[in-house]
Amino acid sequence: MKLMEVSSLTKSFGKHVAVNNLSFSIEEGHCVALLGPNGAGKTTTLEMLASLQKPTNGSVSFLGVEKGDYRESIGYLPQQPVFFPWMNAMEYLVFMGELSGLSKAKASMRADELLELLGIADARKRKIGGYSGGMKQRLGIAQALIHEPKLLMLDEPVSALDPVGRREMLELMKMLKETTTILFSTHILHDAEEVCDDVIMIHKGELAITGSLSELRRRHQEDVIIISADGNLDEWVRSIENWNVVSKVIANNDTIKIYVKNAEVARNQLLVEIAERQLPISRFTVGQTSLEDLFMKVVGK
Amino acid sequence: MISQINWALVAPIIAIQVILMIIALVDLFKTEKTNGPKWMWVLIILFINILGPILYFVIGKKHA
Amino acid sequence: MKKWFVLFRKEWLEMSRNYKVIWIPLVFVLFGLLQPVTSYYMPEILKNASNLPKGAVIKIPIPSSGEVLAQTLGQFNQMGILVLVLAFMGIVSSEQRSGMMKAILVKPVGYSSYITAKWMSAVLLSGGAIFLGMLASWYYTILLIGDFPFMDIVKGISLYFIWILFLITFTVFLSSFLKSSGLVAAFTLLLSILLTLLTPLLKKWMEWSPAQLTNAAASLFTAGKIEGPFLIPLITTVILTALFLYLAGTRKSSLSRLG
Numbered sequence: 001m002k003l004m005e006v007s008s009l010t011k012s013f014g015k016h017v018a019v020n021n022l023s024f025s026i027e028e029g030h031c032v033a034l035l036g037p038n039g040a041g042k043t044t045t046l047e048m049l050a051s052l053q054k055p056t057n058g059s060v061s062f063l064g065v066e067k068g069d070y071r072e073s074i075g076y077l078p079q080q081p082v083f084f085p086w087m088n089a090m091e092y093l094v095f096m097g098e099l100s101g102l103s104k105a106k107a108s109m110r111a112d113e114l115l116e117l118l119g120i121a122d123a124r125k126r127k128i129g130g131y132s133g134g135m136k137q138r139l140g141i142a143q144a145l146i147h148e149p150k151l152l153m154l155d156e157p158v159s160a161l162d163p164v165g166r167r168e169m170l171e172l173m174k175m176l177k178e179t180t181t182i183l184f185s186t187h188i189l190h191d192a193e194e195v196c197d198d199v200i201m202i203h204k205g206e207l208a209i210t211g212s213l214s215e216l217r218r219r220h221q222e223d224v225i226i227i228s229a230d231g232n233l234d235e236w237v238r239s240i241e242n243w244n245v246v247s248k249v250i251a252n253n254d255t256i257k258i259y260v261k262n263a264e265v266a267r268n269q270l271l272v273e274i275a276e277r278q279l280p281i282s283r284f285t286v287g288q289t290s291l292e293d294l295f296m297k298v299v300g301k
Numbered sequence: 302m303i304s305q306i307n308w309a310l311v312a313p314i315i316a317i318q319v320i321l322m323i324i325a326l327v328d329l330f331k332t333e334k335t336n337g338p339k340w341m342w343v344l345i346i347l348f349i350n351i352l353g354p355i356l357y358f359v360i361g362k363k364h365a
Numbered sequence: 366m367k368k369w370f371v372l373f374r375k376e377w378l379e380m381s382r383n384y385k386v387i388w389i390p391l392v393f394v395l396f397g398l399l400q401p402v403t404s405y406y407m408p409e410i411l412k413n414a415s416n417l418p419k420g421a422v423i424k425i426p427i428p429s430s431g432e433v434l435a436q437t438l439g440q441f442n443q444m445g446i447l448v449l450v451l452a453f454m455g456i457v458s459s460e461q462r463s464g465m466m467k468a469i470l471v472k473p474v475g476y477s478s479y480i481t482a483k484w485m486s487a488v489l490l491s492g493g494a495i496f497l498g499m500l501a502s503w504y505y506t507i508l509l510i511g512d513f514p515f516m517d518i519v520k521g522i523s524l525y526f527i528w529i530l531f532l533i534t535f536t537v538f539l540s541s542f543l544k545s546s547g548l549v550a551a552f553t554l555l556l557s558i559l560l561t562l563l564t565p566l567l568k569k570w571m572e573w574s575p576a577q578l579t580n581a582a583a584s585l586f587t588a589g590k591i592e593g594p595f596l597i598p599l600i601t602t603v604i605l606t607a608l609f610l611y612l613a614g615t616r617k618s619s620l621s622r623l624g
Contacts, residue, residue, distance in 0.1 A: 052471060069473070071472060072473045078467060078468065080464065082468055084375075084379070086379065086383070099368055099371055099372070099473070
């Protein structure tokens with residue numbers, strides 16, 4: 001079942017188009033990564049979905065219903081969560097809960113549950129001003145979940161954290177995705193691969209590729225042969241570019257990546273060539289492209 | 302003569318100034334950052350009559 | 366409406382945590398008490414301060430109760446406004462800069478509730494401070510100088526408060542538009558000074574001026590009745606206040622660009 005459906009979402013600031021004609025949908029219960037390099041329009045997209053920004057064009061529907069504002073059903077963690085440093089965690093969560101429409105009693109109950117769940121119950125009466133970065137991130141998630149939203153949106157939840165904090169956050173997300181639909185943005189493919197089911201890749205505000213991770217792996221995987229050499233192979237590289245079996249060659253210093261249509265045929269042809277020309281090969285690997293390559297291809301690097 | 306000043310009238314004024322000073326100092330010690338060094342604000346609060354604590358509250362505190 | 370009160374309560378909690386709830390009224394009470402005391406002791410202070418030749422007699426008449434209260438009002442109009450504007454200049458802009466505004470608006474809360482809850486708390490605190498300060502001044506004036514009718518005090522403060530209401534609303538309005546709190550204070554103080562200076566200078570042209578309300582309140586104290594224009598400035602001030610509050614509470618599309 002589709003939880004959210006976005007069609008032709010567009011946001012322009014004057015002449016600059018930050019998000020252009022973006023359409024995708026989010027399945028209920030899935031964990032979805034909004035993937036793209038910095039400046040691709042991820043934050044703008046999330047903020048439009050959270051009703052923090054008005055789209056220039058396009059529409060968003062939630063559970064099949066289209067209205068302008070879905071804040072009651074969305075929990076949002078901004079890239080750099082901020083709090084009132086003079087409040088304690090409990091006060092803050094109750095405040096946010098009441099703003100979400102909960103009664104005071106219900107809000108304090110939820111706050112207790114969440115502080116427990118996120119492992120910061122011991123600090124519930126401490127002023128947030130004295131919290132560490134990791135604790136603030138947890139509190140940020142708690143405030144996003146306070147009103148039991150149908151969709152949890154996290155803007156770059158792991159990129160600013162140190163390795164330990166990053167691991168903790170990824171584990172937390174794995175736990176949360178059992179119960180909530182999650183949409184999170186990241187510029188790191190690895191994080192997306194680790195926790196999410198679906199990927200929405202965007203580049204320069206436009207949709208590049210969307211689909212489930214397994215489907216993308218299947219559809220976009222290519223055979224690739226990587227050759228390293230001790231000498232200059234430029235001339236030879238140019239000659240093999242025209243082979244029928246080769247789809248693309250990327251030469252980078254003394255490492256050559258050859259994307260091929262048929263790994264077996266290509267391997268044999270290449271090995272023959274290498275032997276005949278006595279090329280100074282130091283490494284010859286046959287493999288498959290990773291999503292990383294796909295991501296890089298999309299980003300155009 | 303000054304000795305004729307009715308201290309019962311002046312005492313509340315002094316009391317308010319002292320309260321303002323104390324609140325300003327308490328706030329100063331609890332605040333992490335101020336505009337300018339903290340010791341300077343201690344001096345301002347303590348030694349600038351009437352205006353010291355007010356100055357601290359309106360321009361001494363760093364906002365957010 | 367329930368959410369409005371949640372926001373309103375948060376403003377009061379914040380103002381009590383940063384002691385605004387205490388220090389702002391105390392400052393007004395302090396100024397209110399100082400005015401009658403200095404007026405009363407002025408002749409003596411002068412006598413002691415200056416090295417006058419023996420036998421010289423200074424005759425400084427002690428001002429009337431009404432004059433002292435008008436002086437208090439004048440003091441509020443300078444130091445008081447300065448304090449209030451500086452205290453509330455960042456009421457919206459600082460939360461916009463810190464990102465707190467977004468953190469709140471991401472919850473299902475109306476922008477106008479967010480602004481009006483702030484506006485109302487600033488208005489109530491300022492009003493309370495001015496009222497307490499003026500009452501303190503009135504009490505000391507009675508003790509030291511002479512009686513003054515309580516109802517005239519209430520009327521005078523109420524008139525004067527409408528002028529303050531206008532300035533506070535303008536502060537909130539600018540604070541919701543500008544990122545820099547300093548600019549908010551500068552523009553508001555400039556407006557206040559311009560209106561206060563130009564109103565007596567260009568009497569004919571400035572009958573509508575909100576600053577007329579200060580003169581009306583002062584004349585109520587000194588002459589026992591309102592002199593000069595009063596109804597027209599009252600109407601324009603109320604209209605301008607409503608306009609600025611409306612503009613402040615309407616979400617601007619430019620807001621989204623600040624992220």
